[in-house]
Amino acid sequence: MLQLSYIRENKEDVLKRLAIKNFKDAESIIDSILKLDDNRKLAQRQADDVKAEANGLAKQIGEMMKSGKKEEAETLKLKTTELKQHEKQFDDQLKAIEAEIQKLLVTVPNTPNLTVPKGKTPEDNEVVNEVGVIPVLHDKAVPHWELTTKFNLIDFELGVKLTGAGFPVYKGKGAKLQRALINYFLDKATSKGYNEVQVPILVNADSGYGTGQLPDKEGQMYHCQVDDLYLIPTAEVPITNMYRDVMLKESDLPIKNCGYTPCFRREAGSYGKDVRGLNRLHQFDKVEIVQITQPEKSYETLETMREFVCSLLQDLELPYRTLKLCGGDMSFGSALTYDLEVWSAAQQRWLEVSSVSNFETFQTNRLKCKYKDANGKTQFAHSLNGSALALPRIVASLLENNQTVDGIKIPKVLVPYTGFDFID
């Protein structure tokens, strides 16, 4: 959520940036917000004045009662009854305006960084680099959904029976490979100073609002209505919300957390060949990294996070490319996002495996996560997060890229974790 004072002071800049994100009706919404805020100020002043008067009278009544001037007190009481009605009226008015402002404010996306490329579709994303060698497969090479069946690694049909499409059952070496990747990712993150946390995978609505999934992505999350809890779409939600309503000290920063969780996404509206096999699932595993930093350090931090994720892909010997997302392809709350995509050799396409973003104060404003700087001034911290990494598409490209006529090679770095170096 943008800060109202920031919008007021930088209206032109905000509009210019929102245009990069192709946010429709930006000007009319911003104008409505500012106008409502003017009304809010007026309403508060009226409410405060009435309350001040009532408070003063109550104090007088108290003194009169004490000194035995009962009759005078009774006359004053009559006066306050009238004031009370005004008070309620102004209060209701104020509350209504505030609710209206909030309702509009949460629909405004974060302002992108000025270096974000203009554009509307994934085709407009800027390719930052391409690393690694695209493998040339043998004649009989097949996509991963055939390999997982052939080597009995994943049973998609069984998942359909247990739950539905998009909930695969991993078996044998397939299951072990999952565990190996998770452990490898966590070990590497903790070796870089990230503190490992294990968090709930169901969160309440406050947490959903805190990181911006609500109200923007309401329909994308599984919702347990009986208890009004949401299954997390990413560990970002619980991990970042650990700092909701928290006042940090500057010496606490940067905060670096990592955590493994399953992730749940309804993916309403997705279908077709792009969702085959492991390409798009309703439940998948992911290790997430989250940082909270001082504002002036967040972009530097974003780069180190991106480099960290790249190092994982290099270790896994997967060819990848880095994209700087254009305004139209960025998420609601992000100010700058890098996507990392691995090459899927049998499908002949790039698969997104990580998204690394700087949210600046967009989340911390909602979370009310502040810190005291060296001058004793409190201000919002910046929050960042990135996938490091999401498993399914990593598995897809590992299997496809490393297939030989006899079986599948496991990258060296994973062998200590899997206990095998070949699947056949």
Next chain:
RNA sequence: GGAGAAAUGGCAGAGUGGUCGAUUGCGGCAGUCUUGAAAACUGUUGUACCGUGAGGUACCUGGGGUUCGAAUCCCUAUUUCUCCGCCA
């Protein structure tokens, strides 16, 4: 799941209808003393909003109510603790 108790500032913990944004201690910050530090002593120390300012308003877990006036009384939600039951 049943019965009871509780929720106050960064922390601990007073406060049971008016003079309470809230005693006190610890912690933090500043100063005195000291070569420096510790100890001791002195002062200071919540957040948000409105107002050019003086100042005003709100907040004692959240929400509602009673009252001229609520941290204090009532209702409700949530959480915690104790006892009982159940249980990976």
